Amino acid sequence: MPDSVGELGEFGLIGAVTARLPQGQDVLLGPGDDSAVVAAPDGRVVVTTDLLVENRHFRRDWSDPSDVGHKAAAQNLSDIEAMGARPTSLVVGLGLPADLPSAWAVALSAGLAEEAALVGASVVGGDVVRSPLVVVSVTALGTLSGATPVTRSGARPGDVVAVCGRLGWAEAGFQVLSRGFRTPRLVVEAHRRPQVPYGAGAEAAALGATAMCDVSDGLLGDLGHVAAASSVAIDVDPATLDVAAPLREVASALGADPLTWVLTGGDDNALVATFPAGAELPDRWTVIGAVSAGSGVTVDGAEYAAPGGHDHFAGP
Incomplete structure (x- = not known):
């Protein structure tokens, strides 16, 4: 295989990538035609899309190509999960520099396919273009299998608020990497994947569940979306987090407050949902707060001073 994407060419790259993409049971027609065909048994398709730009959402000196692929897929698959749906397939658009090593691009695609395989989904097609930076655009499809979407x-x-998954880990990894370190490995890997x-x-x-959201922009920020959409107030009990x-060890070394990372850090892709009071939840769901009449999100009954979530246009 030629060393660079430019030497390999558009169609050579597509061939190298698609040869490594296994297709699952939901795929009726995979890569190779103008479009793929994916089963939609109940007549509805859940769709989401996300964009990762080099040096904004990932850095090649921090993450290997497989990490980038895993992260790009995970961010979209978690959005499908947040609707109460099952992911079935991904379509991927890649913008790549001509001098990018072809092995890097292939490894990125392998990471995408490996993450999708964790839920039985497939990468069914996409496009590649020349770009000054690596850009990864992923569209994920899912099925509700006859269920009602959870919005x-x-x-x-009167509802309770519960979370499933890790919070603050990816932010801790970002803080470590931002200071030029590569350890502790646990938090660094959490940022990468x-x-x-x-x-x-x-x-x-x-x-x-009465409402649900993927936690990608910070717990408080994403709960703010739920509160606004539902016209309710939400209070988080920090003692339950x-x-x-x-996280405590890294925060101690950096002179930071780890609770801030848990409340406002993004990219962990946990799920947060509201349930009727008294609902019996499995152990992996932790009740962290309550819903009441009103508006906004508070922590222990008070406004939280730190930023409440990520905004792509809020900074440089």
Whole structure:
């Protein structure tokens, strides 16, 4: 295989990538035609899309290409999960520099396929273009299998708020990497590859979740979306939040507050949902707050001073 993407060429790259993409049971026609064909048994398709830009959402000196592929897929698969749906397929657009090593591009695609395989989904097609930076655009499709989608707008006063998955880990890894370090490995790997609680979305729907959201921009910020869409107030009890030992250790070394990372850090792709009071939740769901009449999100009954979530246009 030629060394660079430019030497390999568009169609050579497409061939090298698609040869490494296994197709799952939901795919009726995979890569190779003008479009793929994916089964939609109940007549509805859940669709989401996300964009990762080099040096904004990832850095090649921080993450290997497989990491970038895993992260790009995970961010979209978790959005499908957040609707109470099951992911079925991904379509990927790649913008790549001509001098990018072809092996890097192939490894990126392998990471995408490996993450998708964790939920039985497939990468069914996409496009490649020349770009000054690496850009990864992923569109994910999913099926509700006859169920009702769980939206952000169904939370009701009296509901409890529960979270499934890790919070603050990716932010801790980002803070470590930003200071030129590569350890502790646990938090650095959390930044490179989210650990999505796959299956928890459909599980929450079956348990009667009234609203749900993927936590990608920070717990408080994403709960703010739920509160606004549902026209309710949400209060988070900080005593219920898991501030893991690795986060405390890193925060101590950096002179930071690990609770801030848990409340406002993004990219962990946990799920947060509201449930009727008294709902019996599995152990992997932790009740962290309550819904009441009103508006906005508070922590222990008060406004939280730190930024409440990520905004792509809020900074440089």
